[in-house]
Amino acid sequence: MLLVGEGDDLEPPDSFLKKKPKSDVLNLVGDYRFLTVGYFVSLHAEENGCKVFPQTKDALDIYRAAVFIERLKKSGIKVPEFKIIYKPEPETCVLAPMNPFSKNSVKIVKNDYQYIKAFKKIGIGKYPVVQLKADKVEEVKIFLNKADKTEFDWLARAIFKEFGVPLGKVLIADDYKPFYFMPIEKKEIRLDLIFEELKNENRLFC
Amino acid sequence: MRIGCFVESYNFKFKEEAEALQIFVKTAKKMGHELELVGKEILRKMDKYDSIFIRATTDPLLTAFVVSRLAEEMGKNVIDDSESIRICSDKISLHYKFQKNEIPTPKTILFFGDYENLEDYAEQLGYPVVVKKPNSRFSLYVEKANNYEELLSITKKFMRKCRAVLLQEYIPTNFDWRIGVLRNKLLYACKYVMAKGAWKIHDIVNGRRVYCDVKAVKVDNLSLKLKNVALKAAKSVGDGLYGIDIKEVNGKFYVIEVNDNPSIGHGWEDRKNPELYEEILIALTET
Known part of the structure; x- marks a missing residue:
């Protein structure tokens, strides 16, 4: 390899x-x-x-929120309900871009003003936006089958199994429901975890 | 069957394109189907349709790609399929396909920013050198360098926002063939005749934007060699709906690119092969 x-x-x-x-x-x-x-x-x-x-x-696929959620759902992972919005539907919610124009532009909005501002920014005034309800959002970094927070190792395994993507950051809504995937910065990559995982190479890539 | 046709406002910029969309609607009705022109709201009502037809600019960074992927995830028949969108929106990917399938093209070199070799690459191709960004379309991000200084300046400009460009031999012709292919069968043909003073289909001449003239040719009248080159190029990408751009020089054919989601304008691409509407609808409704 x-x-x-x-x-x-x-x-x-x-x-x-x-x-x-x-x-x-x-x-x-x-x-x-x-x-x-x-x-x-x-x-x-x-x-x-x-x-x-x-x-x-x-x-x-993995960077397109709607496709990411749909594929995880099909693979048996619990995901949040979401809708794709092309006209503002203000509410307290999380807004995520549908296509990855930037590395991280997900916004938690709590009022109409924040909503409209975020909707315009994330959709760049012309693209649909993914909208979902969540009280809090947590970020988890994944390194092959390992996560930086051990309670999310299951998610790292699920993502590698479904997408074969070894590195990235996942945003998770309440109750352990992943909804958005982002690239990881070079300085955030934990090669020690990767090499540790690669000791199980046969199991990993079968 | 119900067909959802994803369109965006710019699809109605040229009356010929808007008319073609209306012919799709009418032809579908005649065939016992329903084709509905839908904007971005298609993402919320995909369930309603049996198949999805995309008539909007396709690029993995645009809405059309997500429409295609979600429709595929729902098991629907889709034109354009997402893999064709990916390959055709990335000229580097397209180049790999052409190489692997021995498609005749102008001499081409992939440039990944190794400037120490740039002069050597230019020597291999000869000036002028055509420089293309991977996501070039509608002649955008395609420029011609007449010497090393220009080549350096264009590559640096293009590589500010991407990590690879295509360097290509320049083959001057008065027109490009545009051959429509669907499910590995020829659908229509035309010549995109360059405007006076232009070297590409959409160009700027003396500060003015100029467009090519479209001259339709009946598919049956194409040479066997041209037909085969077009079909082989299409097959190297997939079995979707494509417009193949080909240059002809002294009886030899060179594929420039395969475009997914090719433009279809009434009186242009359909002029000699008006059955193309029915052919596309058959492909969309086949089970």
């Missing part, structure tokens, strides 16, 4: 993109959004016939 990313013992993305890879690839860039370096690493591996985590299709 070739590990691609920034850090000791990893193949840097720039040199990876110039090679013709032959082995399986674990993409540890951390941001896999469309047309980013992480996306191109997965694409390059795929187009050279390599098994890669994550695949480009899953990398696109």
Whole structure:
């Protein structure tokens, strides 16, 4: 398994993109959004016939809140009820962008003023927005099958199983219900946890 | 069957496109189906439809992609499918497909920011060099560099917001073939004739925006070689609805790109093959 990313013992993305890879690839860039370096690493591996985590299709799905929630729901994970809004429907709620224009633009709004402001900002005045009810939102970082908060290891496992995405941040609404996935910053990547998990490589990638 | 057709306001900018949408509605009715033109509210009422037809700009960053993905998740028949959207919205991905499937194209080099090799790449291609951003569309983010200084300046500009660009050999022609393909069958054909002084389909000449002229050609009258190149290029992406752009030079054909969600304007693309509406509706309603 070739590990691609920034850090000791990893193949840097720039040199990876110039090679013709032959082995399986674990993409540890951390941001896999469309047309980013992480996306191109997965694409390059795929187009050279390599098994890669994550695949480009899953990398696109995971950052789109509505698709992320639907796929988790299908895989048996409890998710919050949500609606897709294209005209403001003010209420106390959480608003999330439908497509990943920025790394994190989820807003908790508590009154009409905040709602309208957030709706315009998140939808950039023209795109639909995902809206859901939640009293609080918690952020969890995932590293393959491990989370930075051990009570969420189950979620890291579920996400890797469903999407094959090894790194990222998940936003969770009340009662352990995930609803939004974001890229992780380079400085937040815990390679120690990754390498620990990779000791179980056979179980992990079967 | 009920077909939800996702449209956005700009679909009605040219009367030819608006008319084509109305022909879809009427043809569906004649065939015993119902095709409804719907805006973003389609995301809230996808359940109502048996299949989804997208007639809005498709890009993974736009609403159309989520419409396509959610419809697929619900098991609906969708044109355009999300994988075609992804591949066609990323010219790097498209280049990999062309290479793998031995599709004839102009000489092309992927540039990932290795500036130490840029001059060498230009030498291999020869000036002028065409530079394309991965998400180029409607001739946007496609520029021509006549020398190294221009090439450096264009690549730096394009790479401010992306990590890869395509460098391509420039093949001047008076027109590009646009061949419509659906489910691996030829659907329509036309020539997109460049405006005077233009080198691409949509261009700016002397400070003025100019558009190509569309000249339809009956599919039956295309050469076998052109038909085969178009079908092979389409197949390298998938089995959806595509518009293949091809250059012809001395009897040789070079595929420029495969576009998902190709424009269909009444009196333009449908002029010689008006049955295209029915063909698309059959594909949308087949089970």
